[in-house]
Amino acid sequence: MPELPEMETYKSLLQQMIVDHTITNVAINRQKSINVPTEHFIHHVLNQKVESVDRRAKYLIFKLQNGSCLLLHLMLGGWMFYGNADDKPDRTIQVQLSFGHYHLYFIGLRLGYLHLLSHDMLNKEFEEIGPEPLDTNFSLDAFLGTIKNRKGGLKTTLINQEYLAGIGNRYSDEVLWHAQLLPERKIIELNHGNKVCLYESIKFILQQAIQNGGYMDEPFFPGDSKTGRNKNKMYVHGREGKECKRCRSPIVKVEISSRKTFYCQVCQH
Known part of the structure; x- marks a missing residue:
């Protein structure tokens, strides 16, 4: 998706x-x-x-x-x-x-x-959608406020559109790999440094993916050389059994809340 x-x-x-x-x-x-x-x-x-x-x-x-x-x-x-x-x-x-x-x-x-x-109908559609993670007003303090008192797992929280807008199954895996955090780890277990790292990883992964034109398989127009270039730059998602680009351990795949989830069980903690 x-x-x-x-x-x-x-x-x-x-x-x-x-x-x-x-x-x-x-x-x-x-x-x-x-x-x-x-x-x-x-x-x-x-x-x-x-x-x-x-x-x-x-x-x-x-x-x-x-x-x-x-x-x-x-x-x-x-x-x-x-x-x-x-x-x-x-x-x-x-x-x-x-x-x-x-x-x-x-x-x-x-x-x-x-x-x-x-x-009016459009505004109603967006009433329950959370903040945009790349908005200039989405500061670290705003992020900390968004996840405050959350007790769920990292993966399920990142893909919950009521807390953050636009992150889904694919980029939640990429964010958590970059932040070196396990997808099933609970938010309540994170220290301040973990949260700062997670915030910075969200920004980095999304901005990098936009710069590379996302992962879409099909071009948007004839001669399109930008759309989809990020597909071959994924760190973990879709890379089961391949080497982690950080520690060379094999990437594993599990299901979390019925979603295929990819991560490195060695350098994500």
């Missing part, structure tokens, strides 16, 4: 490609991928200029000229592609937004969705 770095990468690219451009055609090939009748969706989206593309947690928000918003959550298996008709991927397209001769294809939205919302 795309996490904060992947959605931030999409946001940056979309800002360059579709902001201030008008949606000239809308195609809905899967009704379940949207939240309103097709005719209603098209009526509110067609011929509207995209004023901005923002990100919140693992979501993207397309703000339209008429005040409507499109809320995108790709979920598991979802991705996007931007190009002309000749570049169209040989995949099933659930939703397509056209901008003249160029099209934004939404692919793999079997669990994901593109919902049409008002600003």
Whole structure:
């Protein structure tokens, strides 16, 4: 499932490609991928200029000229592609937004969705989502306040969107490896130094992943050489049996709360 770095990468690219451009055609090939009748969706989206593309947690928000918003959550298996008709991927397209001769294809939205919302409805969607870990206001003190009195394990807390926005299964493993902390260790057991290290690792791992374009398998546009470069730079996630890049011990895989979790049992403590 795309996490904060992947959605931030999409946001940056979309800002360059579709902001201030008008949606000239809308195609809905899967009704379940949207939240309103097709005719209603098209009526509110067609011929509207995209004023901005923002990100919140693992979501993207397309703000339209008429005040409507499109809320995108790709979920598991979802991705996007931007190009002309000749570049169209040989995949099933659930939703397509056209901008003249160029099209934004939404692919793999079997669990994901593109919902049409008002600003009030959008704000309600985010009421229970925690702070953005890369926000300039998310200081160490703010982080310490977020995890204060938490008694759960590190892995399950990091992926809980009510406490931190945008971190999922993949980057929680990477953060904990970088901080040299075991995923099942309890937050209440951490000393101040551990917490500082965890905070710094969250910042470092997410920023590095964004710089490398996240881990998405598919390019976003023809000739895209940035998207997905972080996939080959993972420290532990998906590397079961391979050498730890810090101590050369084999990476192990376990399940924590039904999630595949990768870590080094030697240099994470």
